[in-house]
Amino acid sequence: MMATTHALWGMALALPVIAAAPEYALAAFVAGLVGGLAPDLDLYTGHRKTLHYPVYASLAAVPAIVLAVVFPSTATVALAVGLGAAALHAGSDVLGGGLELRPWEGTSERAVYSHYHGQWLRPRRLVRYDGAPEDLALAGVAAVPIAVAGDALIAAVAVGFLTISAVYVLLRKRLAALAARLARLLPAPVRSYVPARYLEA
Template sequence: MMATTHALWGMAVALPVLAIAPEFAPAAFVAGVVGGLAPDFDLYAGHRKTLHYPVYASLSTVPALALALAVPSSVTVVLAVFLAAAAIHAVTDVLGGGLELRPWEATSERGVYSHYHDRWLPPRRWVRYDGAPEDLLLAGLAALALSVGTSGAVTAVALVLFTVSAVYVLLRKSLASVAERLAALVPASLRHHVPARYRT
C-alpha cells in the first residue's frame, strides 16, 4: 500500500485518544504518522523484512495498549499508538501486492517477511498494488474519518496526504519506468546499492 495510506491509518489509530484523553491527542497523531511510516524505513535495506513485523508488532501492541489504558501518559500513549500503527502497516502489506517493481503483474510471492514464521508470507492482493484504486479508497476512508473526527492541523494533514495519494495513483504505473531509468543512471560501482527490483 501507499506510504500515505499507512500514514493516514496510523493517524486514524489516534482518534480514540482524542475522545478518551484529548490532552495526549497531538502527540498521539504524530506517533500514528511516524508508526505508520516507520516500517518503510527499510525500503532500501531488506524492504518488507528488516522493519516489518506482522506478528511481533501485533503482539507487542496488546500490552502497550493495556499499559496506556492503565497508566495514561504521553510516553505510554505514544508507544501504544506507534506500535499499533506499525503493526497495522505490516499486516496490511500482506493484503497488498508482491515485492516487485510492477506489482500489478503479480510475479512475486513475497508479501511481507514474518520473523515469527521465519518465511515470507505471500501477498493476498486484496489491494492489487500500491497506488491501485482500492488503495486510494482505503486512504480516502481514513482521511474522511480524520476530517470528520478532527479539525485544524490534523484535518489539513489528512487532506494533504489524500491529495498526494490521488496524484500518486494517477502516476503510479509510469513511475515504475521512471524508477528503472533512474536506476540505470547509477554508476556501476554503486549499482549493488540499488534494490534488485529496480535493476534491468
C-alpha cells in the same frame, strides 16, 4: 499499500484517544503517523523484512495498549498508538501485492516477511498494488474521519496525504518505468546499492 495509506491508518488509530483522552490527541496522532511510516524506512534495505514485524509488532502493541489504558500519559499513549500503527502497517502489507517493481503483473509471491514464522507471507492482492484505485479508497476512508475529528493542523495533514496519494495513483505506472530507466543510468558503484527489482525491470 502506499506509505500515505499506512500513515493515514496509523493516524486513524488515534481517533479513540480524542473521545477518551483528548489531552493526548496530538501525541497520539503524531505517534500514529510515525508508526505508520516507520516500517517503510527499510525501502532500500530488505524492504518489508528489515523493519516489518507483522507478528512481533502486534504482540508488542497489546501490553502497550493495556499500559496506556491503565496508566494514561503522553508517553504511554504515544507508545501504544505508535506500536499499533507499526503492527497495522506490517500486518496489512500481506493484503497487497508482491515485492516487484510492477506489482500489477503479480510475479512475486513475497508480501511481507514474518520473523516469527521465518518465511515470507504471500500477497493476498486484495489491494492489487500500491497506488491502485482501491489503495486510494482505503486512504480516503481513513482521511475523512481524521479531517473531521482532528484540529486544523491534523486535518491539513490528512488532506495533504490524501492529495499526495491521488497524484501518486495517477502517476504510479509511469513512475515505475522512470525508476527503472534512472536505475540503469546510475554509475556501477552506486548501482550496487539499488534494490535488484529496479535493475531487473
